[in-house]
Each structure stands twice: as structure tokens, then as C-alpha cells.
Amino acid sequence: MRLPWQEEEARGGSTLDLLVYRSRLLGADPRVVNWRGGNTSAKAEEIDHMGRRIKVLWVKGSGSDLRTASPGDFVGLRLDEVRVLEERESLSDEEMVDYLLRCMIHPNQPRPSIETLLHAFLPFPHIDHTHPDAVLAFCTAARGEELVREAFGERVVWIPYTRPGFSLAKAVATAVRSAPGAQAAFLAKHGLVTWGDDARMCYENTIGIIEEAERWIAGRRRGRIILGSPWIRAVPPARRRELFVKILPVVRGAVGQKQRMVLHVDDSEEVLAFVGSSEAKRLSQTGSACPDHLIHTKHLPLFVDFDPAQETADHLISKIRAGCESYAQAYMRYIESHKRPGDPVGDPYPRILLIPGLGMVATGRDKFLAMQAAALYRRAIAVMEGASLLDTFTSLTAGEAYEIEYWPLELYKLTLAPPERELSRRVAVVTGAAGGIGRAIAERLAREGAHVVLLDIDIPGAKEVEEELVGRYGEGRALAIPCDVTEEGAVREAFARAILTYGGVDILVSNAGLAYAAPLEETPLEQWRKVHDVLVTGYFLVSREAVRIMKVQGLGGSIVFVVSKNALVASKQASAYNAAKAAELHLARTIAEEGGPFGIRVNAVCPDAVIQGSKIWTSQWREERAKAYGIRPEEIEEYYRQRTTLKVNVFPQDVAEAVLFFASDRSSKTTGGVLTVDGGVPAAYVR
Numbered sequence: 001m002r003l004p005w006q007e008e009e010a011r012g013g014s015t016l017d018l019l020v021y022r023s024r025l026l027g028a029d030p031r032v033v034n035w036r037g038g039n040t041s042a043k044a045e046e047i048d049h050m051g052r053r054i055k056v057l058w059v060k061g062s063g064s065d066l067r068t069a070s071p072g073d074f075v076g077l078r079l080d081e082v083r084v085l086e087e088r089e090s091l092s093d094e095e096m097v098d099y100l101l102r103c104m105i106h107p108n109q110p111r112p113s114i115e116t117l118l119h120a121f122l123p124f125p126h127i128d129h130t131h132p133d134a135v136l137a138f139c140t141a142a143r144g145e146e147l148v149r150e151a152f153g154e155r156v157v158w159i160p161y162t163r164p165g166f167s168l169a170k171a172v173a174t175a176v177r178s179a180p181g182a183q184a185a186f187l188a189k190h191g192l193v194t195w196g197d198d199a200r201m202c203y204e205n206t207i208g209i210i211e212e213a214e215r216w217i218a219g220r221r222r223g224r225i226i227l228g229s230p231w232i233r234a235v236p237p238a239r240r241r242e243l244f245v246k247i248l249p250v251v252r253g254a255v256g257q258k259q260r261m262v263l264h265v266d267d268s269e270e271v272l273a274f275v276g277s278s279e280a281k282r283l284s285q286t287g288s289a290c291p292d293h294l295i296h297t298k299h300l301p302l303f304v305d306f307d308p309a310q311e312t313a314d315h316l317i318s319k320i321r322a323g324c325e326s327y328a329q330a331y332m333r334y335i336e337s338h339k340r341p342g343d344p345v346g347d348p349y350p351r352i353l354l355i356p357g358l359g360m361v362a363t364g365r366d367k368f369l370a371m372q373a374a375a376l377y378r379r380a381i382a383v384m385e386g387a388s389l390l391d392t393f394t395s396l397t398a399g400e401a402y403e404i405e406y407w408p409l410e411l412y413k414l415t416l417a418p419p420e421r422e423l424s425r426r427v428a429v430v431t432g433a434a435g436g437i438g439r440a441i442a443e444r445l446a447r448e449g450a451h452v453v454l455l456d457i458d459i460p461g462a463k464e465v466e467e468e469l470v471g472r473y474g475e476g477r478a479l480a481i482p483c484d485v486t487e488e489g490a491v492r493e494a495f496a497r498a499i500l501t502y503g504g505v506d507i508l509v510s511n512a513g514l515a516y517a518a519p520l521e522e523t524p525l526e527q528w529r530k531v532h533d534v535l536v537t538g539y540f541l542v543s544r545e546a547v548r549i550m551k552v553q554g555l556g557g558s559i560v561f562v563v564s565k566n567a568l569v570a571s572k573q574a575s576a577y578n579a580a581k582a583a584e585l586h587l588a589r590t591i592a593e594e595g596g597p598f599g600i601r602v603n604a605v606c607p608d609a610v611i612q613g614s615k616i617w618t619s620q621w622r623e624e625r626a627k628a629y630g631i632r633p634e635e636i637e638e639y640y641r642q643r644t645t646l647k648v649n650v651f652p653q654d655v656a657e658a659v660l661f662f663a664s665d666r667s668s669k670t671t672g673g674v675l676t677v678d679g680g681v682p683a684a685y686v687r
């Protein structure tokens with residue numbers, strides 16, 4: 001959404017406040033500002049630590065997002081000290097960064113943006129640098145410079161492509177100085193620089209130029225089919241879903257050969273129109289439109305030549321596998337021909353897959369980054385479409401793309417980032433996730449970086465866990481799905497949703513439980529069956545689904561059963577529970593036998609005496625037992641605690657810790673194992 005400047009909101013703010021306000025307005029429209037892209041600045045007089053009046057350049061720090069900008073995202077630099085740099089002939093990136101760090105007015109500010117010098121060298125008090133779709137269409141058109149002249153006359157300065165940094169800043173400053181009437185600079189294959197005398201004028205100039213570019217492109221649209229005739233029609237939604245459920249684990253396996261990825265599907269109308277057009281293959285294989293897209297989408301997407309009217313899901317699957325492999329080979333050749341000594345070798349697999357009739361699949365280290373990659377590729381589609389309306393779309397060359405992708409400064413930034421968590425890039429399904437133990441497990445796995453799919457019949461409870469985990473660990477990190485694990489259809493649907501959201505499954509923690517205790521002769525058949533339904537059939541159904549997906553992915557997997565000490569030691573008055581838990585344990589061992597050759601490990605955790613927060617004790621059972629023992633239902637837990645021969649306290653977190661051990665690579669050499677969590681009192685060891 002494009003927002004108007006509201007004078008009431010801006011009035012009375014400091015230079016920095018107005019800069020924050022302007023940045024947020026710009027960031028509100030993805031057609032203007034990409035996620036974490038663009039930077040803004042303002043020049044002001046401030047009082048320094050010695051009480052002197054000094055000129056300060058406020059500029060966005062590296063890594064923050066304009067949409068959510070706050071004063072802490074900006075860095076103040078001593079302007080006079082920065083401006084001196086313009087006199088230099090050349091300046092390496094390392095020297096530039098080092099120099100700028102010494103110009104900061106406060107020691108604890110974010111690192112200044114790599115495009116800081118662009119803001120410092122231009123004389124204007126307020127400057128915006130953005131990468132808007134419509135401007136990029138001009139910047140990537142083969143006759144871009146001519147078209148800009150035609151559309152904007154002398155009001156816009158054209159700057160040939162140079163990698164961001166000192167040279168680009170100097171080139172822009174020199175060109176703008178010799179064009180006194182100019183309102184903006186268009187940077188070829190990069191973006192837009194605009195300015196103004198005050199914050200509002202700057203904002204309105206930025207939006208004004210973008211809207212002019214948009215109108216110019218729209219004028220060319222009338223009566224013309226943009227990207228050739230629609231070639232392949234979108235597959236109907238229900239069939240599309242079915243195909244995605246089949247192919248996403250294949251994609252995840254194919255792109256995850258070097259490192260696992262999380263997937264995101266985009267089958268919006270605009271994406272379907274693009275992938276189905278006769279020009280999609282040629283345009284998408286031209287290359288990336290601007291450095292900002294490239295970091296998250298790579299220079300090229302993989303275009304999977306699929307014709308849903310003629311070919312089956314199996315054809316598509318083999319095309320995806322072969323496509324990813326030839327993509328990786330081509331990527332290695334790209335590295336070979338551009339690499340400098342000491343450069344690392346990146347992941348050779350695609351970040352974006354385009355499939356006619358189906359849409360786009362984007363990949364990322366986590367769900368959020370996969371979503372951002374998809375969002376950036378949608379920007380690329382808009383740019384390709386705009387440039388094609390104006391003229392012929394051109395892109396960065398492979399060499400220019402490599403320079404950005406393996407920019408030493410970007411690589412250095414990566415080394416500053418915290419190391420990935422143990423379960424980063426993984427997807428874990430936890431059943432019974434709303435109960436005490438399930439919650440603790442979901443929390444523990446999410447804390448280690450996993451994306452957690454929360455299955456439960458208690459829908460509000462599972463939703464609550466989802467909200468808590470998303471709030472703590474970020475967007476896309478948890479998903480609650482209603483599921484009765486005893487229903488074959490519900491289990492299949494839950495795993496289908498996990499696939500559609502993340503692309504597949506790496507970890508299954510089968511934890512859903514149900515307890516029943518009564519002497520043998522008082523145990524009704526109905527209760528016996530119920531307990532076996534949840535603890536045996538339920539465990540069978542979820543593992544069968546998980547194993548099927550894990551085998552298609554070909555990335556191994558880990559299954560953990562939350563069993564019970566009752567599987568090992570029979571207790572009185574729990575025939576149904578004991579028998580079902582023993583069956584569960586033997587099921588785990590069977591799956592371990594079958595999964596071994598595929599790298600699928602299956603292990604069991606056997607807790608004892610965990611009562612706190614457990615939901616397996618149903619209210620009906622509580623009432624019945626309480627009546628039988630002559631106590632109140634709320635006393636039942638204490639009653640059982642008293643009765644356990646060895647009084648120990650085992651908490652859900654203790655069980656979660658054991659589950660983490662088996663779920664993670666810490667136990668990569670162990671399958672068919674049993675780990676007791678009995679409070680350290682030898683009551684439940686394997687006999």
C-alpha cells in the first residue's frame with residue numbers, strides 16, 4: 001500500500017524522527033522497497049559529546065528493514081569527515097567500512113549501510129535510495145538510457161552499472177553535480193536515487209518519480225499482450241494442491257543435497273500468469289534485474305519445462321530431479337569461471353523453481369527467508385514485465401552477478417552472524433502438542449531452530465502453542481493443525497499441510513497419549529480399544545506417513561516415540577496402557593529395522609512419573625477413579641504421586657531434553673534405542 005504523507009503525524013519531530021517516519025512510509029509498499037532493501041538519509045546539525053555543533057549524516061544501518069524502521073536502525077556519522085573521502089582516487093570496501101566506523105557519533109550504533117557514501121557525497125539534505133519495480137523496468141531495458149531521456153528529459157540522470165560502493169557513489173555525485181535541474185538518478189540494473197529539501201519533499205519526489213515511471217509503462221500496456229500469448233493454463237486449484245503434495249518432498253530432497261532447505265509455494269495469479277506465458281523461460285533465464293534480488297533468488301531460477309496437459313506427476317518429478325542436477329552443474333561452472341583465490345563455494349542448488357501451470361517454489365534457510373525469496377522474485381517478475389513493455393529486458397551479466405553474490409563484504413557479514421542452531425533448516429511434527437509434554441517438546445525443538453508442526457485434537461491448545469512459538473522464534477516457525485491421530489484421513493491431511501507449508505518432514509515426535517487405569521476385571525472393552533487406538537494405531541499412522549515422506553526426500557530422518565516406563569515394567573491396574581505401550585515400543589523397533597537403510601532412525605523415550613501438566617488423564621477417568629478411591633478428582637494427581645513406590649519428580653522439560661537428543665544429530669549413530677527418563681531412580685531401565 002502506498003501511504004500519503006500525514007502532516008499531523010510528522011509535525012514537531014526531530015530530523016531523525018522524520019527520517020524514521022519517511023522510511024516507514026516508503027517501506028509500506030513492496031513495489032517501492034524490497035524487504036531489507038533500500039536506504040534513506042538526512043543531514044542535520046547535532047551537538048556532539050564535547051558540546052560542539054557538528055554536521056551529522058543520519059543513514060540507515062546495514063541489515064534493517066525500512067518498513068519497520070526505528071531510530072535505533074540509523075547511524076549518525078560526522079559528515080565533514082565522511083565527505084573528505086570524495087577526494088580519493090580509489091577506496092577499497094574494507095578501507096571504506098573501517099573509515100566509516102571511525103566517523104560514528106555514538107559507539108554503539110549499527111554498522112552503516114554499504115551505500116552510505118552515495119548519501120554523503122550528494123549535497124541534498126534528504127535522500128532516498130530505493131529499488132522500485134517501475135524504475136527498475138527502465139533500468140533493465142536494453143535502450144534504458146534513451147527511454148529515460150524520452151520519458152523524463154533532463155530531470156533524470158542516467159548512471160551506467162557499477163557495483164555499489166565508493167566508485168558508484170562518486171559517479172552519482174559527479175553526474176548529479178553537472179545536471180543542476182535533476183530530480184533523480186536512475187542507476188542502471190540497480191535502482192533509484194531521489195532527494196528533497198525537506199523530508200516531505202523528498203518523499204513526494206520519490207513517489208512522484210515512481211508513479212511517472214508506472215504511468216509511462218501502463219501507457220505501453222494498452223491492448224498489448226505483455227509476455228507473449230499465455231502458453232500453459234493454470235492447473236485447477238485442487239489438482240495443483242495434489243501435485244504440490246507429491247512433488248514438494250522431491251524438490252526438498254533435490255535442492256537439499258548440500259544443505260537442507262525449507263520451501264515456500266507461491267501460486268498467486270500473477271505468478272501463474274508469468275510461468276504459463278510463452279516468454280517465461282527466455283526472460284527468467286536472462287538473469288537478475290538488480291543486486292538486491294540476487295542475494296535471495298540467485299542470478300537464475302530453475303525453469304522446469306512441464307506441460308500439465310500432456311505430462312504426468314511422474315514426468316514432473318523426473319524433470320525436477322534432472323533439472324536440479326543440471327542447475328548445480330551449471331552453477332559450479334559459473335563459480336569456476338569467476339572465482340577469486342580464497343572464495344568459498346556456495347550451495348549450487350536453485351533458490352527459485354518455476355513450474356508452468358503450478359507456480360513458483362522458493363527455498364530458504366527457514367520459512368521466513370523462503371517467503372522473502374518468493375516475494376523478491378515476484379518483484380523480478382514485475383520488472384521483467386515492465387521492461388518487456390518498454391523494450392527488451394536485460395540483466396546483470398554473470399560476472400556482475402558473481403561480484404555481488406561473492407562480494408567479500410557480504411561474505412564477511414555472514415561470518416558476523418550467529419551460527420545456525422542445531423535443528424535449523426529442519427521440520428518437526430509433534431503429536432499431542434497441546435499437552436504438557438508435547439508443549440515442552442515443541443518448545444525445545446523450536447528453541448534449537450526447528451520449524452514445528454503441532455498436531456492435536458485440542459485445537460485452541462495447539463493454536464496457543466503456535467502463537468507462543470511464533471512470538472518467540474519468528475514468523476513461520478510453528479503451525480497448529482487439528483488432527484485425531486487415530487483417523488487415517490486426518491493424519492494424511494495433516495502431513496499434506498505440513499508438506500504444503502514447509503516442503504517436507506525431517507523429524508516426527510509421536511507423543512499423543514491417553515491413560516486408563518483400572519483393575520483387569522473392571523476394564524471395559526471400549527476403554528481397551530480406545531487406548532490401543534491412540535497408542536498403537538495412532539503411532540502406526542503418523543509414522544507410516546512420515547516414513548513415506550522421508551523416503552521421497554532422501555535426506556534421512558529421525559522418529560522419536562514418547563513411550564512410557566510401563567512398556568518395560570508392568571504396573572498394576574493398567575493392563576490396556578501397559579500392553580499398548582509395549583506394542584508401541586516394538587513398533588518403534590520394527591520401523592528402525594525398516595528405516596535404517598534410508599537413514600531413518602527410530603528411538604524411544606520412556607518417561608516415568610510425569611504428571612505435571614499431562615492431559616492424558618481424561619476428566620471422565622478422573623471422576624471414575626476419584627469415586628472409587630473416595631477422594632476428590634483434583635486430588636488424583638497427588639494420590640498417584642503418593643502411591644508411586646519411589647517418589648520422584650520428572651518434568652515435561654526433562655522428557656523434552658531426551659527427545660531433543662534423539663531428534664538431533666547428537667544421536668546420529670543410534671537407532672532402536674530406549675532412553676529412560678525416570679528421575680534418576682532405577683525403576684524403568686530396559687530389562
Ligand code: ZN
Nearest residue numbers: 115129190191
Ligand atoms: Zn541499492
